[in-house]
Amino acid sequence: MNLGDQLENQNPTLYVKTAERSATAQEYDDSVVDEFDQREIFDLIRNINDPEHPLTLEELHVVQLDLITIENDRNSVHVSFTPTIPHCSMATLIGLSIRVKLLRCLPSRFKVKVEVTPGTHNAETQVNKQLADKERVAAALENSHLIKVINQCIDSRRRG
Amino acid sequence: MMEIDNNLMYLDEKFLENVSSDDQNYIEISKAIAKDISSKNFTILEVIEKLAYLLLNKSHEKRDIGVLILSETLNDLPSATLDSQQLLVLSNYFCEKLNDHHQVARSALKGVLALIKFSNIPSESVVNLITCIFNQVTCQQQQPQDRYVIFQIFETVLKDHINEVNLMGIDFVYGVISSIDGERNPKNLIYLFDWMQTFLKIVKLGHLTEEMFEVLSCYFPVDFKPSISDKNNITREDLAEGLCKCLTSIAEFGQYAIPVTLEKLDSSLKIAKEDSLDVLKIGCKTYQTETYNQFSIEIWSQIQKEIFNTSDDDFKHKCLETLKEIIHKLSLGDQKNFENSVLDITDTLKGNVLPDSKLFSQSSDILIYVARASEVSARLVAKKVLPLLENTFKITNNPKHKSVILHTIIEFVKAVIETNPKVDFSSFEEIAEVPSLCLQATSDQDDHIIIEGYQGLTEILQYLPKNLSNIYSDMLRQALTVNMGQVKPVLKESLRKMAKICPQEVEELILSIGKPFDNVCVDNYLDSLDALIEFAQFEEYIIETYIHYSTANVGSCAIALRHLSDNSTGRLDHINQGLMQKNFIETLVHFLAQINNDELLQKDFLKAINEFLVNSLKNEKKQKAIYLAESNKKFCNKNIYATVLSGLIIPLQRETFEDYDKIDFLMDCSLNSAEEFVREISMEVIGNILNKIDDDSILQDKLNKIKNFCGSVNEHDAKIWLASWVTKGLMTRNHPKALEWTDMILNSIKNNNVEAAMGLGLVMKECSVISPKYYCKIMPLYQQKFFEYCTTELNQVSDTHNEAFLNAVAYLFEHAPISSKQATVLKSNKGLRLFFLCLEKCTNSSLLERLLEKILLLIACHESFVEDHLETILLRILDLTKFEPSMEVRIKALTCLRLVTTKCKLYKLLPLKNKVIQELAICVDDKKRFVRRVAMECRSLWYLLDAPI
Incomplete structure (x- = not known):
């Protein structure tokens, strides 16, 4: 993947970060079971770095809280992400980063699906197909350069 | 080391043949020559004749060494040793040498520097030497250290021979410009920037002003990253500061500097922006007002753009400060022009001064800083903006907006006051209404608005008209005795400021409050009085108030003592002296001795009594006398007596306590009192006393007594606690008996007594009652010793499922010191075994x-x-x-x-x-x-x- 010298989107629009999730009394009660919810998934991926800018996916509105669906009983998580520009060549990379982060952090019982928000990218179907194809994802993760970039994106130690 | 004799022998050819510039021999030779010349053993002429072999040598290396020796000699000679004729000849010679081989020339430069330092050097020689340097030495071709010498020569000339500099006129300027042009060495630049400031102020630049500016401005903004190996410790900031001072040292640079800074301000580099702002700001001191006027529109639009676009608060602040300085500068020029500029700015921005506008905070900040710049600007901005803000304040319902607007209004009023302290509110229509606006705000529902209201009133206290000031006093009077939550600190600040400006009124105000009865009022009132504690004239009143409440009834006493014992505000430090003079402790104890109702006693109250006594007595010289007088009073209530007694004993110095009978009473309290606090504090005091008894036989006696006493009681847990405190008192002073008592605790643990496990934690933990603060002996490493002893003993326990055992290990480790390098935990294998066992099974x-x-x-x-x-x-x-x-x-x-x-x-x-x-x-x-x-x-x-x- 060639990141090139020129930024594709030189002047992305920035959005405000959401505040930290406030804790509820229920969450402090050891006997209550907290189900996984949208916000929890969002908190996991909102701080992933954009491969192009020193900004998080949340600040660029690539990931948004209401574009995440989760069904605890069916063990499924669905994340739609929105590339900042329709011809963004990083779309697959961003999708992969989200996938890898979720794979590492979520319990294995969940089936994770990461897709481009419909109508926001030129090569939507191709990107979705790539991200859905387990073997292609596995192959991509074998690529040492690619995994390096993905690790950089999801490395929380680099932030702040 | 070379031998140097006294009769010029050291200057014979053979000897000179072997001198080289690489070793430092020539310096010693020069020193010897200088010494001989000054003591008139021989003349400079004789020396030069002797040196002729070197000076006239065909090899440039030899000539170099000759010139070097001569230069060093001149450097070491006192001023009066050479007459002007000799100096004339020498300077002519050095002029010649500047034209010699370049290696000789660089040594000659040192000679020139030495010659220039002679105060009696003839004027023509100076001019001659300087002209020779200008004409024959191309500064840029020299090495950094030689360029440094050249700059030193210039500096010396400017410092010591100003007449010659004036004589040379523009030639000198031209020469300097050509020499310094393109200098890149940071050390030389720091030197140059420093010297240039003086140079520019003394020497007239004439038609070369622009050239000089060009030479300097090519460094702007300074782009320099010191390398790690650089030992000069020169930072970018040092260079930037020096350059900025040079660029702003004369008025004539203004017309060139401002366009350059504006251009750099537009760049995307942060340092360029910051340096530009510095030049614009510092330039206000020297540049002419006219120059700023000429560029005012560009400066304004550029700075406005920066403030609107930046998210960096420090940078924004820098922009605002610069803007303020520039507006102030403009205010010194043509008034009409200035007023128009300020009005222009105000008109441009006032549309943004609505709280839901995106640029509200930036625009209001700019206007506030513009207002702060001068009296006229403050008046103009206030006239335009305040009516607008006041209207919005009245119309809007959003409490958040309201508080922000009120804050902004106050900032403008502050600017008006700041620029004209004598402002008359009543004749200034736009601000006349602000006081009543603030008063209204204080009765709002929203805390933020109330806070802003009070803060506003605090700022304009001395400008309040009489009627409003009376209303405000009334409000304060009511507010001081109620719980105002987060508004309270603002109120106190207001009271403090009022006491500063008009103490008389505050005195009337607090006197008119009288002494409230209700406990909540008392609590708030005492808290409010803290604001006045720093004023000597209120001290008496405050002390009396405390004495009054401490002895009025149990409830108010508890509150007053709680205030006194909480020394976080330094309250007690302020008034303790006064309280002592009034025999407060005696009065207090007298009051406490009469209380005879157990139901009234709460833990807080007892704790407050104890803490107050301990804090006020710990540094008191008469503590023993007070103890003796108060401890023998007759108390109606045993619990209060025990509390007072412990408060009196804890702060006593070593060897002061001899009243050993009291231990029996305390022992009884520690096991039998119904109050938990009394039981605890009695045990703590026993630990404290045992730590401070220096006579071993008495100590043994007391220990036996405690042991017997413990044996006679069935209350098992309390016994273990008492034993733990005794152990702590002994262990901390490293007494041999300590281990015996430790064994008692350990045996209980082996019998699965969970409380005993906590006892180990207690001994390990640091506590205030047994601490050096109260004259206790605390041996360093006592924790380590105790830890090691206990772990060794515990390792022998076979029943590792025993809960008390696991807890004991956990408590030991919880308080084990690991911060020091010799952390015991890390070394003891026995400890580690227990630690892992505990992690696994606890x-x-x-x-x-x-x-x-x-x-x-x-x-x-x-x-x-x-x-x-x-x-x-x-x-x-x-x-x-x-x-x-x-x-x-x-x-x-x-x-x-x-x-x-x-x-x-x-x-x-x-x-x-x-x-x-x-x-x-x-x-x-x-x-x-x-x-x-x-x-x-x-x-x-x-x-x-x-x-x-």
Whole structure:
């Protein structure tokens, strides 16, 4: 993947970060079971770095809280992400980063699906197909350069 | 070391033949010559004749050494040793030498510097030398250190021979410009920038002003990164500061500097922007007002753009400060022009001054700073903006907006006051209404608006008209005795400021409040009085108030003592002296002695009595006299007596306490009192006393007594507590009996007494009652000794499932000192065995939590120790990440796992990576979200351990 010298989107629009999730009394009660919810998934991926800018996916509105669906009983998580520009060549990379982060952090019982928000990218179907194809994802993760970039994106130690 | 004799022998040819410029011999020779010349052993002429071999040598190296010796000699000679004729000849000679081989020329420069320093050097020689340097030495071709010499020559000439400089006129300027042009060495530049400031101020630049500016401005903005090996310690900031001072040292530079700074302000480089702002700001001191006027529109639009676009608060502040200075500068020029500029700015921005406008904060900041610049600008801006803000304040219903607007209004009024302290509010229509606006705000529903209201009133206190000021006083009077929550600090500040400006009124105000009865009022009133504590004239009143409430009734006494015992505000330090003079303790104890109702006694009250006595007596010289007088009074209530007694005993110095009978009473209280606080404090005092008895026989006697007493009581837990405090008192002073008492506790533990386990923690833990603050002897390393003794004993316990045993280990480790380098925990294998055993088998959640906290500390400070036992520790922590009964334990365990990823060495961690990731897969599905959050983060980090990045 060639990141090139020129930024594709030189002047992305920035959005405000959401505040930290406030804790509820229920969450402090050891006997209550907290189900996984949208916000929890969002908190996991909102701080992933954009491969192009020193900004998080949340600040660029690539990931948004209401574009995440989760069904605890069916063990499924669905994340739609929105590339900042329709011809963004990083779309697959961003999708992969989200996938890898979720794979590492979520319990294995969940089936994770990461897709481009419909109508926001030129090569939507191709990107979705790539991200859905387990073997292609596995192959991509074998690529040492690619995994390096993905690790950089999801490395929380680099932030702040 | 070379031998130097006294009769010029050292200057014979053979000797000179061997001198080279590489070693430092020539310096010694020069020193000897200088010494001989000054003591008139021979003349300079004779020396030169002797040196002729070198000076006239065909080899330039020899000539170089000759000139070098001569230069050094001149440098070492006192001023009066050479007459002007000799100096004339010498300077002519050096002029010649400047034209010689370049190596000779650089040595000659040193000679020129030495010659110039002679105060009696003829004027023509100076001019001649300088002209020769200008004409024959191309500065840029020299090495940095030689260029430094040239600059030193210029500086000396400017300092010592100003007449010659004036004589040379523009030629000197031209010469300097050509010499310094293109200098790149940071050390030389720092020197130059420093000298240039003087040069520019003294010398007229004439038609070369622009050239000089060009030469200097090519460095702007300074772009310099010192290399790590650079030993000069020159930073970019040093250079930038020097350059900025040069650029702003004369008025004539203004017309050139401002366009340059505006251009750089537009660049995207932060340092360029900051340096430009500095020049614009500092330039205000020297540049002409006319120059700023000429560029005012460009400056304004540029700075406005920066303020609107930046998200960096420091930079914004810098822009605003610069803007303020420039507006102030403009205010010194043509008034009409200035007023128009300010009005223009105001008109442009006032549309933004609505709280929902995107640029509200930036625009209001700009206007506030513009207003602060001068009296006229303050008036103009206030006239335009305040009516607008006041209207919006009245119309808007959003409390957040209201408080922001009020804050902004106050800032404008502050600017008006700041620029014209004598402003008359009544004749200034636009601000006349502000006081009543603030008063209204103080009765609002929203706390933020109330705070702004009070803050506003505090700012304009001395400008309040009489009627409003009366209303305000009334309001304060009411507010001081009620609980105002977060408004209280503002109120107190207001009262403080009022006391500063008009103490008389405050005195009337507090006197008119009288002495409220209601306990809530008393509490708030005493709190408010803190605002006045720094004023000497209110001290008497405050002390009286405290005495009054302390002896009025049990409720108010409790409140007053609580205020007095909380010394976080330094309250007691202020008035303790006054209280002592009034025999407050005597009065207080007298009052307390008469209380005879157990139901009124609350733990808080007893604690306040104790803390107050301890705090006020600990540095009191007459503590013994007070103790003797008060401890023998007759008390109606035993609990109060025990509390007072402990308050009197704890702060006593060593050897002061001899009243040993009191121990019996305290012992009785410690086991039999119904009040928990009294039981605790009595035991603590016994520990404190035992630590301070220096006579061993008395100590033995008392210990036996306590032991017998303990034996006669059935109350098992209380006995163990008493024994623990006795142990603590003895252990801290390293008394041999301490171990005997420790054994008592350990035996109880072996019999599964859980309370006894806590006793070990008590001995280990630092506490204030037995501390050097109260004259107790605390041996360094007592904790280590106790820890080691206990771990050795506990290691022999066979029943390791015993709960008391596990708790004992946990308590020991919880308080074990690990901060020092000789941390015992890390060295003792016995300790480690117990530690791991405890981690594995302990089921008490709160203990486990504290143990894990200890491990966190260990990981943070002693990572190498953790690395050595990594597998053992991690495997146990991994088990705890699934500890069902407590989520806190699970979270702490995960936090430990997270911390090791950043602290421990990668190669130590890697063998465990798969195991940890596998185990964490269970934790990320924990039922609690908090646990999952840490687990997910932790798992992510373990994945990234050796991942390529």
